[in-house]
Amino acid sequence: MLKRNVLFIMCDQLRFDYLSCAGHPYLETPNIDALAARGVRFTRAYVQSPVCGPSRMSYYTGRYMRSHGSNWNGFPLRVGEPTLGDHLRKLGVRTALVGKTHMTSDDEGMQRLGIDPSSTIGVLASECGFEPYDRDDGLHPAGRRHPKQPYNAYLRSKGYEGNNPWETWANSGEAPDGSLQNGWLLAHADKKARAPDEDTETPWTTREAMRFIEEAEAEQRPWCLHLSYIKPHWPYIAPAPYHEMFGREQVVPAIRDERERRNDAHPVYKAFMNLRVSRNFSRDDVRERVIPAYMGLIKQIDDQLGKLFAFLKEKELDKTTLIVFTSDHGDYLGDHWLGEKDLFHEVSVKVPMIVVDPSPAADATRGTTCDALVEAIDLAPTFIEYFGGVSPRHVVEGRSLMPWLCGEAPSHWRTHVFSEYDYSMQDVRRYLGLSVDKCRLFMVFDGRWKYIHAPGFRPMLYDLQSDPRELLDLGADPAHEETLIKMRAALLDWALADHNRITMPDARIEGYSSAAQLKNGILIGYWDEAELEEARRRL
């Protein structure tokens, strides 16, 4: 078989609609658009939780948040949870990481099982199955030492002084008087990062990816590289020339309506609107300051991807490499009176998803879009299938996108997508006076109705057919009782599915019967020798 590879590109906090191929009126992303022209752009791809950690753990395991249990940033992924890397290594694929995963290791679990965190198995268990070629989560807050973060080491090697050049050079500007302008602060989003373009994170990460590919190609083993950019995630600050490429006149208006802030707004939504980040992003001046930087950071990614795609083409790797471009969630940027992500409006829970399969079988779909209901967990089984494996249904909960790429409409495709959110780590929990186990939201979307189940509260409901901008919450409207019941039934079916039966493949169950039991000498319910003999004769 031809040596095949997967290049799995993820941005962080990139909205689905901030690409020119997705219709952004001012932001040109020609390299990403060219990728879309070579493959399929999925227009209804949803993450399994609209926040980094759990969303990524779903991408990296092919399993829902309720299955992998890593509910929020910093919640360790339990040791033994099967990962994409585990599945691909079985197929002989080198599965490596350059960039961010947001993984926290389950040190207690490893200790209980006697696994040395520095052993090969221990490192993989600590890095959600990836070989950490370059792990860099792209957040180096002041006051912490990050001895393992390679990007800071790179900056130091280039002579950028200070304890934390990530913050003081790549993510700060400099005032005329020489004082630092901290890029964590939204007011400084229009500043020029002190480090030049080439030394900021996106180009560095891209170069590291090329370095990995060079190295992996020398080995002639198939590889899967997760190239995981921290940007356009905050701190929102870009280097020259990206810091001034866009202006306030290119900031699209916020998707919002005064009705959303009414007194009878859903209590959980209301509490999120009350967070500092939401209050600030509800200000037009904040949007006008931040969004140009956000656009600049995306433009920088597009430029870097242009270099990377040229590099692949030069090596003829474009002919054997399946390429995915996606994000871990979106960014409200003031839409719906919110900042950050965390809730289930399209701008937060829907992500860009472009898949290029270089195989001739996929020629018919190049440059098309597909509006099937897709989940982030579908990538893991897609990769497994691309490398010739069979995705284990009892472990991996997503479904391979291969049929769509080949222009086939699979039978029995899912009719609903699901996403979950645990808000116990948000101040929202305190505002609402809830215990940690009560802070849960569940989204069910069937392509028209978006139902949000909020235990302890009434549900939310949006009709994306009549209200595509999601401005009108119908969850309290008795006229929609029937829809609410139907959506709740779909949620129950999903919740009751197995999420943990990971040790027993379907095929082994299918092969079992009372006849097999009889052969094994387990004689349940036979009356006498005659009955037993008759059953044995029938075997």
Added chain:
Amino acid sequence: MLKRNVLFIMCDQLRFDYLSCAGHPYLETPNIDALAARGVRFTRAYVQSPVCGPSRMSYYTGRYMRSHGSNWNGFPLRVGEPTLGDHLRKLGVRTALVGKTHMTSDDEGMQRLGIDPSSTIGVLASECGFEPYDRDDGLHPAGRRHPKQPYNAYLRSKGYEGNNPWETWANSGEAPDGSLQNGWLLAHADKKARAPDEDTETPWTTREAMRFIEEAEAEQRPWCLHLSYIKPHWPYIAPAPYHEMFGREQVVPAIRDERERRNDAHPVYKAFMNLRVSRNFSRDDVRERVIPAYMGLIKQIDDQLGKLFAFLKEKELDKTTLIVFTSDHGDYLGDHWLGEKDLFHEVSVKVPMIVVDPSPAADATRGTTCDALVEAIDLAPTFIEYFGGVSPRHVVEGRSLMPWLCGEAPSHWRTHVFSEYDYSMQDVRRYLGLSVDKCRLFMVFDGRWKYIHAPGFRPMLYDLQSDPRELLDLGADPAHEETLIKMRAALLDWALADHNRITMPDARIEGYSSAAQLKNGILIGYWDEAELEEARRRL
């Protein structure tokens, strides 16, 4: 602190109502009754799945079946799933097994994590957390070699010849002509086992328990012994004198009604009624042949427990040892036109549960019954608390019974009990033409209404207030729509709870806030220096 111990006694397939303290009219169980007189008998204790394997994995982890994922007999418990033994070992308790667990080890998972199955950690992971002092699952079918089963080794050491003396001596009778009468066959339930009482499994297991206790006491460490009898589980055949202690006149009438077999019976129930074991147990002559043997096997357990309790008293261990007597599920014995277990009628899913806490705090409740809704998973946290630990709520899903033992009614006790069943391994799946992932049943019981959710089918519903014998399925009756909706809502709440967030304790979440984030240098959503300074001042 006083050295404390736990003796966790389990029978296999013992119905809740086959004890004199629970009202059986003919079967006297004075030693078990004496235990009940020293403690609390819980009259509404339910197992989390009415079949050995998953029920036991719930007992041994304190977690629902959907959490531990071991859905049926022989489905390996995933490596890393935290067990009772893990929790107790942290408290310095030697946690050992004599008898049956029905555990299957997750060999693939151990291999993936590099765990040697013969290492100390590997053995514990293979034995669901117990030190296997004597692991013997009590089923040694012909044709298999059981080199590790210590009971067969014992029989051989006593001179019982043959490849499988478990079957040919302890579980077979002998005809006058010397030919074997196979105890697997129900027709031979009235025969006398060839081995004498003292060499059958129940006395052997009891002696092994005493041997463990002697040894553990010499060490002076606290211990938790799981004494796990295979009986009165089939093969239904007893040694003298138990084989003839009871006759057909002491067989209580079957709980059943012709209406249960009507054409509109629930399709899943109907398919179970159609199994061979159900058809045979629906015959009165089968019940009259088998039930006296079943009663004899229980009587034998009661006699052996008499010896064990005398042994404990002699060593004054009765003063420091918490004793539990329970079962992994019941036995239909022809009730409801069924054999075996597997469905959710009281005789199957409800178990005997007697708990004796020797502490003075429990004096007030001695000899009482408690009708609180209790689940099998409540034992693990009870034991943890008895040994002075705190049960980790994010891992162990049961609740300690200690308050009930001390005569306190805990606030917010559960209002529903839950049980699950995966029938994919039953021929029922083939009768109904289902795929393996569709074969699920879920029971929700609130003390009055027993609701059984059957994805793909209508639900079942019983009103135990007006119909305590559960003869009338109201699941298709539109008059009960409101009850069905209420029960389904309770099921949804339960299904949506976290079952996998096992790496993050509640306390760590409670200690988190945006203030803690600020201290860590993560500055989300601050506009400028002034806003940041103000937030810092407020810290």
